[in-house]
Amino acid sequence: MSKLGKKLIRAAKEARAIARGEAKPSSYRIHLPGAIDVQSIRKRLGMSQAEFSARFGIPPGTLRDWEQGRRIPEGPARVLLKVIETDPKAVERALAAA
Numbered sequence: 001m002s003k004l005g006k007k008l009i010r011a012a013k014e015a016r017a018i019a020r021g022e023a024k025p026s027s028y029r030i031h032l033p034g035a036i037d038v039q040s041i042r043k044r045l046g047m048s049q050a051e052f053s054a055r056f057g058i059p060p061g062t063l064r065d066w067e068q069g070r071r072i073p074e075g076p077a078r079v080l081l082k083v084i085e086t087d088p089k090a091v092e093r094a095l096a097a098a
Contacts, residue, residue, distance in 0.1 A: 036078055039067040041085045056084055056091055 001009075017023040042052045042063075049067070053060045058077075065071040073081055084091050 036073055036081045038081060041081060045088060
């Protein structure tokens with residue numbers, strides 16, 4: 001079995017144990033994505049920095065710093081960017097409901 005297959009099976013077993021009450025949800029660890037290429041995400045979506053910033057609620061200066069390598073997205077920002085990369089409409093729906 002592949003390494004990914006083993007990870008998926010282990011994750012499913014952990015989720016089942018939490019659902020059954022056999023493990024605490026706090027025992028689950030979230031694996032944050034590694035390096036994120038913010039500029040490539042934005043360009044793939046065909047947006048300017050101003051459009052991307054306004055659409056996803058990211059301050060323009062922060063976006064510029066990420067793209068120019070002066071700062072690196074951390075923690076929740078990396079998660080947000082990963083969701084934007086994977087399913088930007090999900091973020092748009094969540095923000096529209098807010």
